Amino acid sequence: EKPAARRSIAELPDQLISQIAAGEVVERPASVVKELVENALDAGATRIEVRIEGGGLRRISVTDNGCGIPKEELPLALKRHATSKIRNLIELESVRSLGFRGEALASIASVAGLTLISRTADEDHAWSISEDGVMPAAGSQGTQIEVVDLFFKTPARRKFLKSEATETAHCLRQFEHAALSHPDVDMRFMANGRVIHALPAQAPRERANMILPKEFADASREVYASAPGLTVTGWVGTPTAARQKSDAQFFFVNGRCVKDKTLLHAVKQGYSDVLYNGAQPSFCLFLDVDPMQVDVNVHPTKSEVRFREGQRVHQFVFHAVEAALAPAISSGSAPSGL
Ligand code: ADP
Numbered sequence: 633e634k635p636a637a638r639r640s641i642a643e644l645p646d647q648l649i650s651q652i653a654a655g656e657v658v659e660r661p662a663s664v665v666k667e668l669v670e671n672a673l674d675a676g677a678t679r680i681e682v683r684i685e686g687g688g689l690r691r692i693s694v695t696d697n698g699c700g701i702p703k704e705e706l707p708l709a710l711k712r713h714a715t716s717k718i719r720n721l722i723e724l725e726s727v728r729s730l731g732f733r734g735e736a737l738a739s740i741a742s743v744a745g746l747t748l749i750s751r752t753a754d755e756d757h758a759w760s761i762s763e764d765g766v767m768p769a770a771g772s773q774g775t776q777i778e779v780v781d782l783f784f785k786t787p788a789r790r791k792f793l794k795s796e797a798t799e800t801a802h803c804l805r806q807f808e809h810a811a812l813s814h815p816d817v818d819m820r821f822m823a824n825g826r827v828i829h830a831l832p833a834q835a836p837r838e839r840a841n842m843i844l845p846k847e848f849a850d851a852s853r854e855v856y857a858s859a860p861g862l863t864v865t866g867w868v869g870t871p872t873a874a875r876q877k878s879d880a881q882f883f884f885v886n887g888r889c890v891k892d893k894t895l896l897h898a899v900k901q902g903y904s905d906v907l908y909n910g911a912q913p914s915f916c917l918f919l920d921v922d923p924m925q926v927d928v929n930v931h932p933t934k935s936e937v938r939f940r941e942g943q944r945v946h947q948f949v950f951h952a953v954e955a956a957l958a959p960a961i962s963s964g965s966a967p968s969g970l
């Protein structure tokens with residue numbers, strides 16, 4: 633066999649670079665919901681509305697009343713590796729905002745139609761930016777981003793998506809993560825014009841009750857523990873609230889919903905051996921860690937973190953869960969007859 637003829641090295645065009653990068657950040661419509669809601673939260677919004685149509689493929693819009701983006705900076709907002717959130721390595725290592733990579737909007741714009749309308753407190757009207765450039769627009773303070781026809785530029789990606797119902801469920805789940813970790817924000821989610829969630833600013837527990845399964849609201853224990861540079865709050869379901877599916881397990885690290893084996897293991901160990909037949913614990917826990925002690929720049933979607941002192945965090949969470957459950961376990965509220 634003859635080897636294929638060698639082609640010369642060429643730099644990729646910007647648009648293609650963005651589309652390649654978008655593959656990591658924008659896996660499906662829910663990724664867009666996640667990134668846009670995180671931007672709204674980073675902008676200090678106290679009200680956020682998410683609307684999706686056609687599972688998010690036809691349209692996703694997120695409207696917030698946050699700080700807005702000044703007209704001069706609109707083109708930068710859509711540029712790759714441009715961010716207002718960090719300036720240098722030191723700021724990266726102590727980052728508190730949800731975003732910092734400066735690539736979400738650029739990635740989304742490379743695989744969908746994107747229009748951004750924004751107005752800061754100093755401007756007397758809004759401005760919009762889209763493929764057609766920057767133009768005056770109507771709108772109150774804050775930002776509205778509309779994403780249409782996701783993946784129409786990259787049809788291969790579209791083929792991997794599931795049904796509209798499944799994509800809607802994933803979008804909803806991302807919204808719920810943000811809602812659980814930001815109960816003080818008025819948040820609304822609509823799908824195909826129907827209101828799915830209308831959540832006023834409320835106490836953390838009230839918010840959790842509106843989102844988590846009913847048996848969790850009925851049977852859970854408050855968790856609270858604090859150590860230097862570490863705080864954990866939230867709730868763990870009593871063994872009676874355990875489920876067959878692991879669909880009510882939420883871990884937030886500094887306001888970010890993460891998947892983490894160490895944390896999951898610590899929680900399960902906290903239940904010791906009171907869960908039977910593969911029953912899954914329900915929990916919603918918020919871990920606050922000194923940002924210097926956790927690396928959030930592990931994965932483009934930031935759904936994984938790395939702890940500097942993983943073993944210490946594990947012990948801390950394990951003891952907090954165990955202590956919270958102690959009354960439930962000793963008072964015999966574990967399912968009888970098992
Ligand atoms: P990142 O969030 O990592 O900085 P993005 O691509 O998501 O990157 O956003 C780029 C920039 O656009 C942000 O740094 C921020 O300054 C601005 N921005 C995006 N969305 C909003 C919003 N809803 N309100 C205010 N500013 C925003």
Ligand code: MG
Pocket residue numbers: 667670671730731732734736737
């Ligand atoms: Mg962002």
